[in-house]
Amino acid sequence: MQDFIHVKDVASVGEGKLVSVRGWVYRKREIGGKVFIVVRDSTGIVQAVVGKDNGDAFKKAEQLNIESSLVLRGYVKREPRAPGGFEIQVIDIPWSFVGWQFPINEDAAKADSEYLLDMRHLWVRSRRMQSVLKIRDTVFGAIHEWFRGNGYYEVQAPMFITSAVEGGSTLFEVNYFDSKAYLTQSSQFYLEALIFSLEKVYTVAPSFRAEKSRTRRHLTEFWHAEAEVAWAGLEDIFTVTENLISHVVKRVLERNLEELSILGRRTEPLENVKPPFPRVSYDEAIGILNRKGFDLKWGSDIGADEERALTLEFTQPIHLHHFPEQVKAFYHRNDPARPETTLSVDVLAPEGYGEVVGGGERIFDYDELVGKIRRFNLNPDDYQWYLDLRRYGSVPHAGFGLGVDRLVMWICGLDHIRDALPFPRDMRRLKP
Ligand code: NSS
Secondary structure, three states, rough: OOOOOHHHHHHOOOOOOEEEEEEEEEEEEEOOOOOEEEEOOOOOEEEEEEEEOOHHHHHHHHHHHOOOOEEEEEEEEEEOOOOHHEEEEEEEEEEEHHHHHHOOOHHHHHHEEEEEEEEHHHHHOOOOOOOOOHHHHHHHHHHHHHHOOOEEEEEOOOOOOOOOOOOOHOOOEEEEEEEEEOOOOOOOHHHHHHHHHEEEEEEEEEEEEEEEEEEEOOOOOOEEEEEEOOOOOOHHHHHHHHHHHHHHHHHHHHHHHHHHHHHOOOOHHHHOOOOOOOEEEEHHHHHHHHOOOOOOOOOOOOHHHHHHHHHHOOOOOOEOOOEEHHOOOEEEEEEEEEEEEEEEEEEEEOOOOOEEEEEEEEEEHHHHHHHHHHHOOOOOOHHHHHHHOOOOOOOOOEEEHHHHHHHHHHHOOOHHHHHOEEEEEEEEEEEO
């Protein structure tokens, strides 16, 4: 068995060693009777040189296209002009698959993002996407790590459901044998049921929203990290979300400096992320925004533009809390001290990114919940099992949902959420 090493390890095996690497052609050029191949694998890029005197390997090397796959063997040599400072002087190419001409070249990559989205199944090989995917891997891992390290049970909820969590306008309807069902917008109600068994639960799962507008931060299918905690209140949600997000950012800074640099992401804003996050009430936010030239009435929603302006006032993520009843879903508990507001919080990411978390306290009193369902012109019959949770051993509780793709988008400093995941779905895109 031949021992292969990863491209990133070429520099550390040392000059003069014979190595074998496997990968794909990242770049190729021919000068002065030599073929220079930049080979990439999952770990990085390295230059390999094939001389004309090496007849068989040279012929193979000449034929290679961008993204052809290959296995090569050769000696490591110090070469300051090569990326990483070392190159491989090839002695043979035991295997290569030349394939078709790769349909993405640097011009296409710069020119047309729609084309790159159509070609996403191939574009995932790019160094940019590779970097985002590595950071995304860290983010998902760190989310699980944080919850598991803090006493939460991981649970799973169904994706086929029968009633809206976040309002009917973004529900996806699907045929379900002889009846109709919806794709879930949030696992929240199932997590609420499960706290009566496990007290602290979380899930990381897709959520679906029929978002009819195309924006930089909406997908129709997104990854949702949600948690629910028995006996918890708004104060606990502040603490949990700021600790969770700070932990994730810390892990990315530990593991992904190279990827952040490939993405051209400044790390300073990420280094600022430490608990506690500043707290801004909805009322204060309206004041700040109106002083900045907005004309917002109390009770109006805080949209993407307002969030952007607000977050530019801070260097940390912020907790925006106490939204008016009318801008939050029916399940949010009204503040007994100020019933026109809710015990709700959104976490807004800095640098203009805006909302990454929504959550808060839930109504736990049966009559209060039925009353609010009616006030919101919804039908209590649609929420019978959810109401059961208030009929049997109800407890105060709170929870939240974190949009993981939005978190990745901000951490990576991306312009558009669709670049935060490998195969995005929006109103117009179901392929690849
Ligand atoms: O609608 S949310 O604000 N809240 C909920 O769904 C709650 N039921 C969660 C809970 O308390 N368990 O969505 C939560 C987050 C939001 O802050 C965004 O970061 C993300 O989910 N989100 C989205 N990301 C991408 N695309 C879309 N369309 C989207 N909608 C919400």
